[in-house]
Amino acid sequence: MDAEITLTVDGEQRTVTVDTRTTLLDALRERLGVTNPKKGCDHGQCGSCTVLLDGRRHLTCLSLAVANDGAEVTTAGGLRGADGGLHPVQQAFLDQDGYQCGYCTPGQVCSAVGVLEEIEQGHASHVSDDLEADPELTDDEVRERMSGNLCRCGAYVGILGAVKQAAAASSEGGAA
């Protein structure tokens, strides 16, 4: 059975006909040609398909497209600035070499943007000592929060460095 839905993808409103079995990931990749989110497992186990869905990081392979009519999706491709320049998180991944093959990378980048926002909003994680206090951006907090995004190339050291670089850039930007 087909259904028509509307999504805002990377700032652009798109109307698309999907099968009711179509995942949000396949709607993006196969119906809209937006292949920035990658498919690594199709079962919510690897994180490669992570996007920001209505501002929060989300595994698109675990959602049906029809359940997301009207949603706003930001992929790694849509994180660029208005001038086309890289997002500070993307620049940090480049600088820290937080990737190798690049397949998990768009998901890592979206996840990192989400992590920084979650810490900013005071969300605790499994490794937060005090669930009430504002979490610090410690190495262990980043490692824990980024653990839903597998990287088989093993670029975790660079990914950690990238998240910290981006956080530092954003706090400098905030102070200015």
Next chain:
Amino acid sequence: MTANEVTPDPLRSTSSIGTSLLRRDGVEKVTGDATYAVEHPVTGPAGEPPLHAWLVTSTVARGRVVAVDPSEALAHPGVVSVIDHTSAPRLADTSDRELAILQDDAIDFRGQIVAVVLAETSEAAREGATLVAVEQEATEHRSAFDEDVETYAPESVNGGSETDTLDGEPDEALARALVTVDATYSTPHEHNNPMEPHAATALWDGERLTLHDSTQGPRPVRGTIGPLLGLEEEQVRVLAPYVGGGFGSKGLPHAPEAAVAMAAMTVPGRPVRLAVTRQQMFALTGYRTPTRSRVRFGAHPDGRLEALRHDTVSQSARVKEFAEQAAVPARVMYAAPHRATTHRLAELDVPVPSWMRAPGEMPGMFAHEVAMDELALHTGVDPVDLRVRNEPEVDPDTGNPWGNRRLVECLRRGAERFGWADRPVEPRATVDGEWWVGTGVAASTYPMLWMPGNVARVRSLEGGRYGVAIAATDIGTGARTVLTQIAADALGCPAEAIEMDMADSDLPFGSVAGGSSGTTSWGTAIVAAAQQFRADHGDSPDPGVETTAASGQYADMDGHALHSFGAVFCEARVHRYTGEVRVPRMLGVYSVGRVVNPRTARSQLLGGLVMGLSAALHEEGWRDPRTGHTVTQDLATYHVAAHADVQQLDAEWLDDVDEISTPMGSRGIGEIGIVGTAAAVANATWHATGVRVRGLPLTADHFLD
């Protein structure tokens, strides 16, 4: 076209080599704009969109297909066709039975392709695959890699090495040795699991097959798929601009590539996309065979080895032989006058094992380096000193002088930086809260491999720029970037002046990105072509002139033993009550020749260490011996290292130049990082707890009393 063979001179100066140039394809990767195998917007000549293929696989481990009933599938909206062994195109060459799919009714392992569904959408293809009724007849099978399994000696082992070697009288020497180690070490099924599942888009236009493939070697795929389908090689074009990791599993073509190519032949003018599911990868795309290695050392009380034996057994598939060369590293590691190595295979009704990062070295050095730790205990010699004491003056295997063996320096440097000397000698000596704490060391090694046949083309462009072409791939290694640097230094121009053209089988021959041979082999060819270009056209060439050169053998493989070495130091913590193992600190120190790009090299070495850590802590595939089914066939049940597993991790390298191996002074770095790493972790867990674990992975149950 045959290019003249040129053997290059060493690079006279290096200004681009040695710099941390950012990856040339970095922006595409961090934005997701990089297009992988099923992401290319391929359409037919009249704009026809691609069909989606879905594989139907066997559910018995051995037997035959009695009948395939496609009627329900074909009745499903969107399903276009079902291809089975009665309707599939006939292959021209069926000698490789892994690739000769759908040619007869035989089932050789569980998970084998028995039908392919083509449909207008992936949803219809997937549902159609569940609706294909495959009647199978099961016959008796054997898929368990038991202790009592029957074995045979293969003619040779992976890489072309000898199956067995014998020097002196090891059994007699072992019998009279004052100190001995005799233990059996095992490694489990390990699955490569690159993040991009194997995938391809194929288009047959009636004359040419175009394959956007996720492969480590466009030319090797062309050279295999062409003859398989009865086509001239030139009728096949393989493109792989971005490859989401491979780790060996995309090094040799596997059955899915044959399936998508055959499917495309049935629908001329219509592209076909096939994305193998994560689950299907566990049976169809190669894996590391389980191994059992019996290691015997006979030593003097001061730790010097007098005799060693490494006898290894691994699993092979009845449908196609693969012989993991796990005892090969024992031939080069340490001096001992009496030595033997043997390889035996158990032929089972299982999927075909294949390459996984450092085949042979990884499981073999796990065994060898844990055995060295046991010898250190028995002799009371420090594990670092023990290895130094057994340093061979020449290669024990060939008798050749070493090209550049600097293992001792790696050990010494690592020990100093890690703080090895502070370690208590006794195991189970350090407790920190609820954790036992220990440290361990292991050596690593990987051979310098150079692949013949590489050809590169250099062409001058407008504005002092140069186009450099070779059909090599960058699977995440950084090849696109480091080859740019090599070309720049070979031509004496800045890296920005180089336009690298790769990953297209229509370009001059590039060998597989495997065996840590890529930069060595392609780089040597690029230097040869660049030097010949300058000889042909001078320093101020007119735009449009070009030189194509085939690489002569530069590496002195006959006169010298060419290997890389390294040392891995590790701190492990084992939870006193749960047995959980954590690795807070790990350091690898390597001698790998000159490093072309420190930024990407570091990622390669760290990535190898992470994969070794992953093998140490988690990775274990399970096959149900009753059904032949791999029950751990996703990333929730087959665990790989996640971010939180990796804590303080570092890699460094000795200042090195190896002009015996390559004109760049470099050697390969893709695999050595995984070698020895799991042994270092195992040795550290022994030091923490006093519990010797001789099989991977080091799961919690081992450490519970």
